[in-house]
Amino acid sequence: MLAEADQPIIVVGEEMNRSRTMDGALLKALDRKTLRHPRQVLLPNTASPRLDKTKLPVVGLSDGDLIDLLISRRAHLHVIHATGKNAAKLLMTPTRDAECAGPDLIKAHRHIGRYLATEYIAELVGVEDYPINHVQGHKTSGYRFCDEQKILIVALMRGGEPMANGVFKVLKRARFLQ
Known part of the structure; x- marks a missing residue:
């Protein structure tokens, strides 16, 4: 690689x-x-x-x-981060807590991935509406990420896999590279 x-x-x-x-x-x-x-x-x-x-x-x-x-190569690139947000502080606390390990630590990283996808990726790539069946039997609009099927999710580090998996749970039509 x-x-x-x-x-x-x-x-x-x-x-x-x-x-x-x-x-x-x-x-x-x-x-x-x-x-x-x-x-x-x-x-x-x-x-x-x-x-x-x-x-x-x-x-x-x-x-x-x-x-x-x-x-x-990316003239429109800008860096964003959630470090100072209260939601991010709450979500990252278990990942730094020595008492949190194993399945609970994996779950904490997945929660962070879901948050980042919902809060930031949705803003970066945008959302599009598409028809879904409403629970009351008629059609309504649902929303998904624009061009979601063109997105590739890559876990960068060993500890990043659960976080990337959390992103993947939100971007269901994206691809996940392990």
Whole structure:
């Protein structure tokens, strides 16, 4: 996947949460020069870099070059986040609570995904009406995401799969890449 990317970005997390097998495969790809302009982003920015910074340069999410790269093909791109909203604060609390684990933690991430889809994706892509059968036996309008079948949902990290699944529960006609 990284070899196919025009600008591969390796997202590097805290050392204790990293895959132990990725370093070898990544080093091989770097030595074979199969990656075009690879870089690493540290999340959080206090995480230690993966491999050598000269082989795999570090770029920050707020670096102008990275932002230019991301936006260059998407002139209408803008960043939105829910971090400061009270609903988001309530939904993210269980994911940070050490007492919340297993099925309850998965459920908490799914709730966040459903919220993000309903609140933000609906605003970004818009909704369209379509005919549905009303419970009283006549036709009425229902609503769904515009071009929902063209949307691809990708879980970016291991913990992101339950959240992506929550988005998928709302965007039923979208595709989900595992």
